[in-house]
Amino acid sequence: MFTGIVEELGKVKTIKNSNSSCRIEISAEKILSDIHLGDSIAVNGICLTVTDFTKGSFSADIMHESLKRSAISKVKQGDLLNLERAMALNGRFGGHIVSGHIDGVGKIIDIYRDDIAIWFEIKAGSNILKYVVEKGSIAIDGISLTVAELKKESFKVSCIPHTIKSTVLYTKTLGDEVNLENDLLGKYVERLLTYKDENTIESKIDEDFLKLHGF
Template sequence: MFTGIIEEKGKIREVKLSGVSGTIKIAASKVLEGTKLGDSIAVNGVCLTVTQMDDAGFSADVMAETLRRSSLGSLSKGDYVNLERAMAADGRFGGHIVSGHIDGMGTISKVKNEGNATWIYISTSKNILDLIVEKGSIAIDGISLTVAKVSDVDFAVSVIPHTASETTLLDKKIDDCVNLENDIIGKYVQKFFSCGGNENSAQEKRDRKILEFLNL
């Protein structure tokens, strides 16, 4: 589990893709502290398992599902990525619950400045927008952010200078893709109501059969 509070920006050392899978090597320093083989690191919001390490960084395998769901397949040597180690049990929970399992991608449609903040508008699919609420949370390339606006076609976040300097978000340009992870609580609530409707329907059928059996 992650919090969406980025610890450092890493630099892509190498990307090797063969067919629908591959390996990614990332230069990093802070996220290596206390990390061992098999640990998880979120790379632009994607939970990856550390398979190799050296003093300059780490490597991770990337599977087909990861490439389908995220923008990792478009990374090139020299690109910067947001990095976060899995949350320690005794750590501060500064962001929100982030699993590192990407729901899909969005496209930056507009960027505008307002005082010391920068508004970023992101267009995405309906199934992702349906789980976004104003003042709720969303992870964009692994960054925990508060939704400032949401419409039928896009949503917007307001980025403060600290977030801008510590992450890669403002390095993005119009039409660039970003990884999106909806708030896990919203997904469970949607699932609950979806299942609840089916359960109620089944319960009603059982109740009718019981009444018929009792001739009531």
């Protein structure tokens, strides 16, 4: 698990592509201070496993599922990436619960300044937007952000200068794609409410029942 608080920006050192997967090497500093083989690192919000590391970089394998669901397939040598180590149990929980499992990709369709803040409007599919709520949390390229405005086909976030300069957001332009992870709570609630099998007992509580009893 992660918090969506980016620890540092890493730089893509090498990418080796195969038929439907790739191996990426990323230069870093801070996160390497206590790195171990098998550690989980969120790379632009994608939970990757450390398969090798040196004094100045670490490597990870990216499978077809991650390439298909995220924008990592468009990353090239020299690109900057958001990095976060897995959440420590003795640390402060500054963001929200982020699993590192990307739900889909959004596209930046507007960027504008509002005094010190920078607003990003991101277009996303209904599979993403159905879990988005105004003032709720969403992870964008692994950054824990608050939804400031929700529209029919997009949503907006407003970022303070610290967030911009400390993450890959300062490199983003119109048309760029970003990795999106919805808040886990909405997905679990939907599953519990819609799951049915042969042992499921149909609830007798409906709108008419609630009205009849004064609700």
